[in-house]
Amino acid sequence: MNKRIKVLLPVLLVGALSLSMVGCSSDNAAGNGSASTTDGNKASGLPAPGDFTNNLELKLSGSFTRGKIEDGNWVQKKLEDKFNIKIDNVKVDTFNKDQVQLMIASGDLPDTFAFTAASMTAQDYLDNGLTRTIPKDMIQKYAPRYTKMLDENPPGWEENLAPGTKDQYLQLLGYQGHTKSLIWAPTFRLDWLEKLGIKPPGDIKPVGTSGGKERIFFTEKAYTLEETENILKAFTLDDPDGNGKNDTYGLLPFNNNLSNWASTLMGAFGVASGYNLEENGKLTAAEISDKYKQFLKLMAKWNKEGLIDPEWTTIDVNKSWDKYLLGQTGYYPAQPAYVGMDDWTKGRAPQNLVVKDPNVKLLVTAPEIGADGQQGEGSFTPVNMLGDAFYISKKVTDEQLARILQIFDYINFDDDAIWTLYGDIGTHSNWEGTPEQSALKIKPEYPETEGNMGFYAYNFRTYDSKRASLLTSEDTMKLKNDFFGRQDVLDKMQIKPFKYDLMNQTKSSELNKKYSGQLDTIVSEFRMKAITGQIDIDKEWDKYVQSYLNNGGKEILAELDKAPKVSDLLNIK
Amino acid sequence: MSTVTPLAERPSVRKTNENWVRAKRMKALYLMMLVPMILLFTFHYVPMYGIMVAFKKFSPGLGIWNSPWNHFEHFKGLFHDFLFTRALRNTLIISILKLAISFPAPIVLAVLLNEIKNGMFKRVTQSISYLPHFMSWVILASMVGEVLSPQRGVVNYVIQLFGGQPINFLSDTHFFIPVLVLTDVWKEIGWGAIIYLAAISSINTDMYEAADVDGATRFKKMIHITVPSLVPMIVIMFILSLGNILNAGFDQILNLYNPMVYGVADIIDTYVYRRGIEQFQLDYATAVGLFKNVVGVALILSANAIIRRRSEHGIW
Amino acid sequence: MNKQRFSLFDVLNVFLLSVLSIAILYPFWQTVILSFSDPSSASSLGVHLWPEKWIPDAYRFVFSYQDIAAAYFNTILRTVIGTVIIVCTTLLVAYPLSKKDLPYRNYFTIFFLIAMFFSGGMIPEYLLIKNLGLLDNRLALILPGAVNVFSIIIMRNYLMTIEKGLEESALMDGAGYFTILTKIIVPLSKPVIATVALWAAVGHWNAWFDAMIYIRDPSKTVLQMVVRQMMVDMDLSQTQFGGGGMTNANLLLSNVRAATVMISIGPIILIYPFAQKYFIKGIMIGSLKG
Incomplete structure (x- = not known):
């Protein structure tokens, strides 16, 4: 009987497969969004801007949405009236990889979308027949403010041109004004420094006046790496909290998000996580560069001396916030918004401890200074301030696109459209401090985003300086204006990649996608073992670099070498 | 003919x-x-x-x-990728250890529970033993992390009481695998015992009575009656778990591991997850899934055939 | 015979099982304490067996964060209905397949076995649910898993071991197979039915992935999704400009997580002693007859 089963099994399998194929070919066609597009259509045959005679149905998804939108919400109704449309809300959590992946893989996409969790490039979407291109004349006709933004940020137009065309664009881009700043800064426990008799590197002034911010101080100056090391030593060994126990540590890293905790430390070596650089006249990846090796060696040394909290290998960034709250950590990196205590940063280190313990004082400094005077950190965007992507589904017709562009231009670039984010000021939201100069806060009785009000449900991540200021508290804004966002500081301290494929001229992003799983594994494993001293960095380094190159690194670098230099891209006017 | x-x-x-x-x-x-x-x-x-x-x-x-065919490209690629072969090796090691330790543990528990005469004690113990099964690894992993924490955990507290140095179990390549196996036992021992308890309950009580007449001791009855009557169920469960040999416990490892222990703990599923799901390589992930299933079926079929040849047990 | 004093074996046995129980319980007790503790005392060094103060803030936070009541309702609903369905299908398939003289039995066995090992994957399953119009429908959480092959195999093997005498005489008396199944087989196989039911119930109670991909309406979500959101999504540091942060600066993330854990397992722990009584009774009745 068993033999028979063995023989029959494959037969049955094949049978079942073919049966199910027959059963399913219809499903498949339905999933394939087979609507045809009308390429190269002229905008002339379409209604004039502002002509909303035809009622259109649009299936919209925003760019920060978490699928909590309710049908018939306040913003939706107002938008529907204004543009004579009917909005079909898409309830997808754009941060959820599985949900987003299913939508993409099944071809079941909204008319507009910007998924946070997706890792496909604009070119991938187009090649896979999921998105349509956007003609230049339509952009100019229906989205004048967006057009102006692209004009002002070269090479805004060129960088998202569909390959092989002259006037078809892959996506709509955002201006990320909120990232025009150094992102990370080192913070030290000032109360500990005072107790240990260590002086701040320069004049210090409080970040704010209340809520604990009066105990957070800022200086434009910075410690050198050597000074930092001595401070960390004192933090660890000299009982800075005076409890008589040896239970404090200098540094509290975490096992994910290297670009958070080590951003300024790596910057002191002139290298930024994930960015390529030129070393000895050759293009190389940050993770196999000599500068990175020096960084690792310093961390390994610190670890050996006991300056690093040994639990870091098993905690992630969120758990490190909890751990910081115990008050046993002397140094922790923070964003300006953390120390400015913007709403969204509540509960994060290091401000969580300042709020909890009235005796805690904090010192925020500029990034540490390395051996050759190097100082800085990786810039948030590699070239200009344009980033992210808002896609138009393949199914969208030119008439729908015309309407979408006008809505897009209005919501994201018109100062009148702030109600789509914050409702009516005074009714739904209030200024946090000085009107027009501080952040807007939704009143507690309304949901901050989505829900029955629909705030932030239809916008795209594009923030000119005005929009960015709505999100940012006055104190954070001041920090940015005084230092972190100052143009001369940015010019000096932002580390940009050496080469970058801004115009999609190479296959590097495709290769990246193919190999990044392997490369990430190799890199993160080596990094953690190196820092914790499980391996001898000098001995293992060559083997590690070889392994990196052999597992796709070489191909990626060869392709990237064909890309333009970032310094050249920055000179395009 | x-x-x-x-x-x-x-x-x-x-x-x-x-x-x-x-x-x-x-x-x-x-x-x-x-x-x-x-x-x-x-x-x-x-x-x-x-x-x-x-x-x-x-x-x-x-x-x-x-979508266009690319035939066996995904499968060919697998064995040229040293990270995949390493993951395959880790998977097998972890699975075999779990088969050797986590698999028999519930059988032992069931037999021991069966020997408890006090109904209350038996019920309470059994109830407690199920408890961890009701929780997902996301939750349990955070508990395990607390218990094993080098600074707050009770295990290291005890180690230090006896003058030892704290051990960071979850990022130590020597301790990580034992932790995996033990926490697996912790989570599943009570639940796994249910099916054996059900089987024990269907043993004909005449057999025990006859043994009593012969003057058999408790221990002898346990070894000669209870355990042998569990054999058919053990065989089924064993064959079925052979089919899972390439699933070394994705949820558990994903929630407990970190890059420090990739060398011993990165299994096929976690590697494919990092590669396939996070990077949208669905075709690759499907290929690996199929590979795993085929191996699983092959193992089950052969184990079943071998066991059928030697005894009347088997899953069909 | 066994009425004498406890033997060494008994003492050892009780000791062993008590150690096991404590080892299993300790992490849970720690979670209870963490969920009620003041952040600073909860995470300080040493072993804690009792919190200094019972603080319910974390629970308040969790209940205010999500609609836990709806999630509870949906989870209970799917667990009850889903379990009943699985037990029924398991019996309906296992009984025929346990009959050695059923012609073509092996073809049917293979039909079920293949399904245990091969599946089409997430995308075609999603498309199927979508084309059947079951998206955002609670049936999508129940129907795809309505037939559990693993349970069928266990049940079938169990049924093959029970005595056939009663069944054969009933057949002689002209009883139909369905009557035999409900009147004779079901009472005889209570222990294994209880086991299968428990498996199914726990499977449904813990399931979240199907809810994540098929359910969009928050009022139809299940408890484990809420748990997951608290445990995993609260992590997302990208929620920069959309709230989602914690509003009570005095709470630790781990307090909130511990409270979530307790909220999700609390009912099981409360109901368990009662359910357990019936469960064990089921096994006992089964054993008396078997």
Whole structure:
């Protein structure tokens, strides 16, 4: 009987497969969004801007949405009236990889979308027949403010041109004004420094006046790496909290998000996580560069001396916030918004401890200074301030696109459209401090985003300086204006990649996608073992670099070498 | 055999006829299976066309059906990737250890519980032993992390009481695997025992009584009656768990591991997750999934065949 | 015979099982304490067996964060209905397949076995649910898993071991197979039915992935999704400009997580002693008859 089963099994399998194929070919066609597009259509045959005679149905998804939108919400109704449309809300959590992946893989996409969790490039979407291109004349006709933004940020137009065309664009881009700043800064426990008799590197002034911010101080100056090391030593060994126990540590890293905790430390070596650089006249990846090796060696040394909290290998960034709250950590990196205590940063280190313990004082400094005077950190965007992507589904017709562009231009670039984010000021939201100069806060009785009000449900991540200021508290804004966002500081301290494929001229992003799983594994494993001293960095380094190159690194670098230099891209006017 | 036998007299044909007659008589039994079969066909067999993705270069816009074939490219790639072969090795090591330790643990628990005469104690112990099974690894992993924490955890507290140095169990390549196996036992021992307790409960009490008459000790009864009557169930469970040999516990490891222990703890599923799901390589992930299933089926079929040859037990 | 004093074996046995119980319980007790503790005392060094103060803030936070009541309702609903369905399909298939003289039995066995090992994957399953119009429908959480092959195999093997005498005489008396199944087989196989039911119930109670991909309406979500959101999504540091942060600066993330854990397992722990009584009774009745 068993033999028979063995023989029959494959037969049955094949049978079942073919049966199910027959059963399913219809499903498949339905999933394939087979609507045809009308390429190269002229905008002339379409209604004039502002002509909303035809009622259109649009299936919209925003760019920060978490699928909590309710049908018939306040913003939706107002938008529907204004543009004579009917909005079909898409309830997808754009941060959820599985949900987003299913939508993409099944071809079941909204008319507009910007998924946070997706890792496909604009070119991938187009090649896979999921998105349509956007003609230049339509952009100019229906989205004048967006057009102006692209004009002002070269090479805004060129960088998202569909390959092989002259006037078809892959996506709509955002201006990320909120990232025009150094992102990370080192913070030290000032109360500990005072107790240990260590002086701040320069004049210090409080970040704010209340809520604990009066105990957070800022200086434009910075410690050198050597000074930092001595401070960390004192933090660890000299009982800075005076409890008589040896239970404090200098540094509290975490096992994910290297670009958070080590951003300024790596910057002191002139290298930024994930960015390529030129070393000895050759293009190389940050993770196999000599500068990175020096960084690792310093961390390994610190670890050996006991300056690093040994639990870091098993905690992630969120758990490190909890751990910081115990008050046993002397140094922790923070964003300006953390120390400015913007709403969204509540509960994060290091401000969580300042709020909890009235005796805690904090010192925020500029990034540490390395051996050759190097100082800085990786810039948030590699070239200009344009980033992210808002896609138009393949199914969208030119008439729908015309309407979408006008809505897009209005919501994201018109100062009148702030109600789509914050409702009516005074009714739904209030200024946090000085009107027009501080952040807007939704009143507690309304949901901050989505829900029955629909705030932030239809916008795209594009923030000119005005929009960015709505999100940012006055104190954070001041920090940015005084230092972190100052143009001369940015010019000096932002580390940009050496080469970058801004115009999609190479296959590097495709290769990246193919190999990044392997490369990430190799890199993160080596990094953690190196820092914790499980391996001898000098001995293992060559083997590690070889392994990196052999597992796709070489191909990626060869392709990237064909890309333009970032310094050249920055000179395009 | 060159002589031609009349069709109706060929043994196979005769058997077929007999079968038909019997089948008609038992048609109620086929009817019973109808609804479950329809359900299974609809929700399981219909989507099986998705297996094709393993042999294709999947493009979402084209859909599963129209994506171009790339035949065995994904499978060929697997064995040229040293991270995959390492993951395969880790998977096998972890699985075999779990088979050796986590598999028998519930059997021992069931037998021991059966020997407890105090009903209350038995019930309470059993209840407690199920508890961890009700929770997902996301939750349990955070508990394990607390218990094993080098600074706050009770285990290291005890180690330090005896003058030892704290151990960071979860990022130590020597301790990580034992932790995996032990926490697996912790989570599943009580739950796994249920099926054996059910089997024990169906043992004919006459056998114990007869043994009592012969003056057998408790221990002897346990070894000679209870354990042997569990054998059929043990065999089934063992064969079925062989089919899972390439699933070394994705959820558990994903929630407990970190890059420090990739060398010993990165299993096929976690590696594919980092590569396939996070980077959207669905076709690759499907290919690996198919590979795992085929190995699992092959193992089950051969284990079943071997066991069937030696005894009457087996899963079919 | 066994009425004498406890033997060494008994003492050892009780000791062993008590150690096991404590080892299993300790992490849970720690979670209870963490969920009620003041952040600073909860995470300080050493072993804690009792919190300094019972602080319910974390629970308040969790209940205010999500609609836990709806999630509870949906989870209970799917667990009850889903379990009943699985037990029924398991019996309906296992009984015929346990009959050695059923013609073509092996073809049917293979039909079920293949389904245990091969599946089409997430995308075609999603498309199927979508085309059947079951998206955002609670049936999508129940129907795809309505037939559990693993349970069928266990049940079938169990049924093959029970005595056939009663069944054969009933057949002689002209009883139909369905009557035999409900009147004779079901009472005889209570222990294994209880086991299968428990498996199914826990499977449904813990399931979240199907809800994540098929359910969009928050009022139809299940408890484990809420748990997951608290445990995993609260992590997302990208929620920069969309709230989602914690509003009570005095709470630790781990307090909130511990409270979530307790909220999700609390009912099981409360109901368990009662359910357990019936469960064990089921096994006992089964054993008396078997």
